[in-house]
Amino acid sequence: MPHHSRRDFLKYTATASAAAALGGGVPAFAQDAEPSMVIARWSGAPVPEEEVAAMAIKLTTEAIAALGGMARFVKKGDAVWVKPNIGWDKKPEFAANTNPDVVGTLVKLCYDAGAKKVKVGDLTCNSPKATYANSGIEAAARAAGAEVVLVDKDRFREVTLGGKRLEKWAVYPDIVESDLVINVPVVKHHVISKITACMKNYMGVIGGNRSAWHQDIPNCLCDITAYMKPKLSVLDAIRILTANGPTGGNLQDVKRTDTVAAGTDIVALDAFGAELLGHKSADLEFLVEADRRGLGKMEYRLLSPKELSVA
Amino acid sequence: MTPSTGARITRWARRMVQASCLALFVWLFLAAAFKLSGLSDAALGSFFYSDPLIALGTWASSRAVGGLLLFACATIVATLALGRVFCGWICPLGTIHAAASVWRRAKPMVLARTESWSKRQRVKYYLLAAFMGMALFGGHWFGLFDPLSLLYRTLTASLGPGVQHAIKAGTTAVFQADPHVGPVRLAAVTEPIYRFSRDRVFGEGQQSYEGGFFILALFAAIVLLNLFRKRFWCRYICPLGALLGLLAKRPLLQRICAKDRCTNCALCRLDCQGGAIPDRATQWMPSECFMCMNCGAACDAQAIRFAFASPFKPQPGPKLDLGKRAMLTAGAAGVAGMIGMRLPPLARGDLFHPALIRPPGALAEPAFLARCIQCGLCMKVCPTNGLQPTLFEAGLEGLWTPRLAPKIGECEYECNRCGQACPTHAIEPLPLEKKKEVRIGLAAFDVSRCLPYAYGRECLVCEEHCPTPKKAIYFIEVDVPLRGGGTRRLKQPRVDTDLCIGCGACERKCVFVDVAAIRVTSANETRHPKNQPMLAGSQELLPPWNSPQDASGGASLSDPYANPY
Numbered sequence: 001m002p003h004h005s006r007r008d009f010l011k012y013t014a015t016a017s018a019a020a021a022l023g024g025g026v027p028a029f030a031q032d033a034e035p036s037m038v039i040a041r042w043s044g045a046p047v048p049e050e051e052v053a054a055m056a057i058k059l060t061t062e063a064i065a066a067l068g069g070m071a072r073f074v075k076k077g078d079a080v081w082v083k084p085n086i087g088w089d090k091k092p093e094f095a096a097n098t099n100p101d102v103v104g105t106l107v108k109l110c111y112d113a114g115a116k117k118v119k120v121g122d123l124t125c126n127s128p129k130a131t132y133a134n135s136g137i138e139a140a141a142r143a144a145g146a147e148v149v150l151v152d153k154d155r156f157r158e159v160t161l162g163g164k165r166l167e168k169w170a171v172y173p174d175i176v177e178s179d180l181v182i183n184v185p186v187v188k189h190h191v192i193s194k195i196t197a198c199m200k201n202y203m204g205v206i207g208g209n210r211s212a213w214h215q216d217i218p219n220c221l222c223d224i225t226a227y228m229k230p231k232l233s234v235l236d237a238i239r240i241l242t243a244n245g246p247t248g249g250n251l252q253d254v255k256r257t258d259t260v261a262a263g264t265d266i267v268a269l270d271a272f273g274a275e276l277l278g279h280k281s282a283d284l285e286f287l288v289e290a291d292r293r294g295l296g297k298m299e300y301r302l303l304s305p306k307e308l309s310v311a
Numbered sequence: 312m313t314p315s316t317g318a319r320i321t322r323w324a325r326r327m328v329q330a331s332c333l334a335l336f337v338w339l340f341l342a343a344a345f346k347l348s349g350l351s352d353a354a355l356g357s358f359f360y361s362d363p364l365i366a367l368g369t370w371a372s373s374r375a376v377g378g379l380l381l382f383a384c385a386t387i388v389a390t391l392a393l394g395r396v397f398c399g400w401i402c403p404l405g406t407i408h409a410a411a412s413v414w415r416r417a418k419p420m421v422l423a424r425t426e427s428w429s430k431r432q433r434v435k436y437y438l439l440a441a442f443m444g445m446a447l448f449g450g451h452w453f454g455l456f457d458p459l460s461l462l463y464r465t466l467t468a469s470l471g472p473g474v475q476h477a478i479k480a481g482t483t484a485v486f487q488a489d490p491h492v493g494p495v496r497l498a499a500v501t502e503p504i505y506r507f508s509r510d511r512v513f514g515e516g517q518q519s520y521e522g523g524f525f526i527l528a529l530f531a532a533i534v535l536l537n538l539f540r541k542r543f544w545c546r547y548i549c550p551l552g553a554l555l556g557l558l559a560k561r562p563l564l565q566r567i568c569a570k571d572r573c574t575n576c577a578l579c580r581l582d583c584q585g586g587a588i589p590d591r592a593t594q595w596m597p598s599e600c601f602m603c604m605n606c607g608a609a610c611d612a613q614a615i616r617f618a619f620a621s622p623f624k625p626q627p628g629p630k631l632d633l634g635k636r637a638m639l640t641a642g643a644a645g646v647a648g649m650i651g652m653r654l655p656p657l658a659r660g661d662l663f664h665p666a667l668i669r670p671p672g673a674l675a676e677p678a679f680l681a682r683c684i685q686c687g688l689c690m691k692v693c694p695t696n697g698l699q700p701t702l703f704e705a706g707l708e709g710l711w712t713p714r715l716a717p718k719i720g721e722c723e724y725e726c727n728r729c730g731q732a733c734p735t736h737a738i739e740p741l742p743l744e745k746k747k748e749v750r751i752g753l754a755a756f757d758v759s760r761c762l763p764y765a766y767g768r769e770c771l772v773c774e775e776h777c778p779t780p781k782k783a784i785y786f787i788e789v790d791v792p793l794r795g796g797g798t799r800r801l802k803q804p805r806v807d808t809d810l811c812i813g814c815g816a817c818e819r820k821c822v823f824v825d826v827a828a829i830r831v832t833s834a835n836e837t838r839h840p841k842n843q844p845m846l847a848g849s850q851e852l853l854p855p856w857n858s859p860q861d862a863s864g865g866a867s868l869s870d871p872y873a874n875p876y
Contacts, residue, residue, distance in 0.1 A: 191771055
């Protein structure tokens with residue numbers, strides 16, 4: 001299980017770093033081995049609910065390994081912020097928040113890659129204490145050694161976004177000052193943006209009157225995405241919420257797709273998420289705008305994502 | 312001669328017990344914000360459960376008493392045996408008054424007169440009689456004057472938020488300005504203080520309460536009264552003190568003054584907290600004595616001791632002499648006051664204040680008022696700060712009872728803390744799944760403000776935050792004409808009256824932060840069949856306790872006291 005893949009991953013990291021050290025710069029094979037997007041799908045026997053945790057760990061580990069390993073993104077001594085969606089006071093099976101084991105695994109991989117400090121936190125919509133606890137993310141992140149931070153409404157600071165719609169907005173300093181922010185949302189239905197995944201997950205980084213963004217979701221999401229300069233996003237599509245999102249609460253709206261995607265192109269990942277929910281990326285205004293601005297590719301297949309079958 | 316060492320040790324022991332009880336009271340208050348730490352609700356409300364005034368008053372007004380309130384029997388037994396030890400040793404508000412009594416300074420000759428028994432101390436008994444008169448007719452006003460309720464409410468609505476605000480405002484200013492002293496960021500010093508306050512003491516978000524200033528003013532006033540008499544409140548006003556005084560007329564533990572030693576020097580009276588010693592020091596009014604035992608520690612002649620003696624032997628000294636006629640008059644005055652408070656139209660029972668959104672599980676209004684002791688525990692445990700003390704929404708009778716103010720904080724879908732915490736079951740302790748089906752109000756759009764209706768902009772934040780599993784807010788796509796000609800297709804939200812539970816998440820999150828464009832009123836609340844304008848759309852949406860198949864426990868139009876859950 002995780003042991004097997006972690007050994008592989010360490011071996012790979014060692015080889016890659018040795019090659020990099022010898023060759024000076026990035027060797028050609030490493031470029032081949034470092035795709036910009038990986039889709040890890042479960043292909044084993046159907047996994048019962050109580051064993052989803054083990055599957056989540058495996059899918060995440062393999063997806064990151066195939067992407068080139070966490071060492072591709074985390075340098076020794078880095079401060080990393082893992083940013084899940086911890087919006088709603090709901091248990092993991094309702095798919096309203098990111099799968100806790102996906103989050104925990106990412107924390108662990110960051111530490112393995114030499115991160116000095118990994119923090120986990122999100123601005124919740126329901127009361128933070130209950131939401132952190134019931135999402136399961138607090139426990140999973142702590143178990144992996146992360147510092148779980150309460151994103152405090154009173155600790156946002158206004159910065160210049162220099163966006164098309166937003167000149168200035170309040171952001172959470174601790175997040176944007178991290179060396180690396182790993183954006184790890186769950187895929188959910190949303191009436192205004194149609195889906196909420198990676199780009200919309202950045203709404204947990206901002207403060208102020210967030211409700212106002214609904215008046216222009218495409219430009220607001222593109223403005224914050226451009227500001228955040230995403231390096232690594234991980235899409236939790238183990239359970240996806242197909243209706244009554246983003247809050248959920250009805251298990252009939254939850255669909256198991258047993259997939260974790262990871263990559264450097266946030267737009268491509270969102271386009272993939274949109275497809276899981278039955279949308280064409282061209283129908284999503286915020287993806288069209290993001291593509292137009294060059295934030296990523298909404299035709300994610302152009303990136304030839306590496307497809308993994310994990311069992 | 313000097314006072315006996317034993318008496319002085321007893322006095323110090325009493326002070327330690329008082330300080331511990333006050334500390335415990337405050338700690339339980341702070342712990343209420345951190346229910347996740349696992350402290351039981353019974354523990355959070357333990358002081359209330361030991362209060363015989365709450366037990367008796369709740370029984371008188373609602374003819375029922377919660378099981379845990381039977382713990383008040385322990386206080387009753389203790390008072391019968393030991394006198395008003397609750398007042399002198401336990402009561403946290405009494406401790407605050409005892410401490411503030413050091414302000415009472417005057418010449419010894421003045422104190423010897425003013426700090427001795429005064430007939431005006433009987434006022435508290437007449438107040439108690441008035442409150443009990445009210446209670447027999449379903450009014451529960453003594454909650455306003457019960458010392459534990461009063462102190463808890465003051466901590467919740469003013470003292471706690473005040474301390475929190477001081478810490479928060481100070482550290483936030485430092486954080487935002489981020490000044491450096493040499494190489495040191497000042498915030499590195501202040502932020503740990505702030506985080507401790509937030510994570511261990513007060514919780515996240517500034518707690519703030521409407522009319523908290525008035526609650527503080529009442530508290531400040533009764534503390535300042537200690538300038539005029541030691542423990543003025545306890546001697547003259549406190550209805551719990553009066554109730555315990557009635558029980559303490561003939562205690563087993565008695566003050567015994569040796570006549571052959573007493574020089575009537577009045578030193579004991581100078582230090583007496585309760586005004587329990589009449590003009591002659593050998594006399595004693597057990598109903599007024601807090602068993603503080605200051606007199607023993609003050610007596611140079613070592614004439615005073617406390618010992619168990621037969622309660623049937625009459626005490627030397629004047630009788631309390633309340634008078635049946637005076638007590639009945641006070642009781643009747645209470646009833647008259649009660650009737651007066653029920654004269655406004657809203658008390659008629661067929662009109663409903665739109666802003667009086669009671670927490671989920673709240674009994675129908677008359678039964679709710681018969682039980683709510685205005686302690687503020689529900690407001691303290693509410694995670695969103697949405698539960699606020701009423702001013703006049705519930706009439707004078709319902710002053711400082713809880714109501715949901717959705718723009719301040721919504722009723723969280725996955726939370727049933729208020730009902731679990733309520734010490735008198737004015738709010739039923741509904742299981743979470745049942746609480747989720749309780750309607751506390753109904754949301755309505757103000758289409759003159761709502762963006763997709765009035766301003767041609769996309770929004771639907773209300774729909775996003777609507778927490779019911781099938782959203783109670785849906786939308787209809789409409790081509791809205793624009794100023795320069797042409798149209799824009801917008802999603803206009805609507806409320807599904809069958810699904811809306813009135814939690815107010817929509818109002819809270821509405822982009823307008825002055826007056827929301829979707830607002831909740833008390834309409835359709837489960838607890839009041841007469842306040843339900845909507846015919847339910849489909850039978851399966853009816854909660855089981857309200858459905859035609861299962862009428863047991865359902866509220867009926869004819870009985871406004873029936874339990875609607």
